[in-house]
Amino acid sequence: GAVVSQHPSWVICKSGTSVKIECRSLDFQATTMFWYRQFPKQSLMLMATSNEGSKATYEQGVEKDKFLINHASLTLSTLTVTSAHPEDSSFYICSAPKTSGREPYEQYFGPGTRLTVT
Amino acid sequence: GQNIDQPTEMTATEGAIVQINCTYQTSGFNGLFWYQQHAGEAPTFLSYNVLDGLEEKGRFSSFLSRSKGYSYLLLKELQMKDSASYLCAVMDSNYQLIWGAGTKLIIKP
Numbered sequence: 625g626a627v628v629s630q631h632p633s634w635v636i637c638k639s640g641t642s643v644k645i646e647c648r649s650l651d652f653q654a655t656t657m658f659w660y661r662q663f664p665k666q667s668l669m670l671m672a673t674s675n676e677g678s679k680a681t682y683e684q685g686v687e688k689d690k691f692l693i694n695h696a697s698l699t700l701s702t703l704t705v706t707s708a709h710p711e712d713s714s715f716y717i718c719s720a721p722k723t724s725g726r727e728p729y730e731q732y733f734g735p736g737t738r739l740t741v742t
Numbered sequence: 743g744q745n746i747d748q749p750t751e752m753t754a755t756e757g758a759i760v761q762i763n764c765t766y767q768t769s770g771f772n773g774l775f776w777y778q779q780h781a782g783e784a785p786t787f788l789s790y791n792v793l794d795g796l797e798e799k800g801r802f803s804s805f806l807s808r809s810k811g812y813s814y815l816l817l818k819e820l821q822m823k824d825s826a827s828y829l830c831a832v833m834d835s836n837y838q839l840i841w842g843a844g845t846k847l848i849i850k851p
Contacts, residue, residue, distance in 0.1 A: 658839075665846075666843065666844075667829060667841045667842060667843040667844045668785070668829070668841045669841075670838070670839070670841075673838075715782075717784050717785075730775075730787055730790060731775075731787070731839065732787075733784035733785050733786070734784060735783065735784050736782075736783065736784045738782070
């Protein structure tokens with residue numbers, strides 16, 4: 625099956641610093657990738673849709689200047705949390721839809737990145 | 743608005759059968775997904791329904807009724823490793839996934 629990787633798997637940073645999270649599709653090209661955030665005991669919350677070669681589309685309430693998204697190639701999207709604060713501590717997950725195959729629009733999820741801001 | 747409803751938590755016994763329900767109200771419908779998520783891990787795909795009826799995959803089955811805005815995930819012969827959260831998600835007319843809050847399933851020996 626399709627594989628999506630994320631790096632790092634966990635990161636601890638100090639308040640005010642920036643953190644970059646990478647999401648890669650390893651065996652397929654992804655023109656679109658999704659970035660989610662998940663707080664403990666809550667469901668996935670879509671933050672933004674990353675589009676290769678164009679600007680990301682952010683969900684309502686998500687600050688685009690704080691969560692910078694760059695979809696540099698068909699296999700890589702990055703999310704940079706700028707000036708991180710403790711309330712940004714969360715589990716960040718990326719996913720990429722694979723539109724070919726038996727299950728249309730199935731999303732393949734990366735393993736997630738646990739961000740802790742101290 | 744759009745919303746997905748599913749129970750917060752369910753408990754079942756090892757070897758038994760459990761049904762997790764999901765009701766939805768969305769702008770358009772392009773299919774319903776069930777995902778399994780173990781604590782601290784990313785979701786993994788379980789099933790996809792776009793037509794009414796039952797889809798069976800081994801111990802797991804998923805049912806859809808579009809007219810009722812209703813789906814369920816049926817897990818048979820429960821194993822301890824089935825303890826996880828089960829997420830229901832609907833793809834709307836814009837091909838965007840709308841996620842439920844998830845049902846935490848606790849399996850007891």
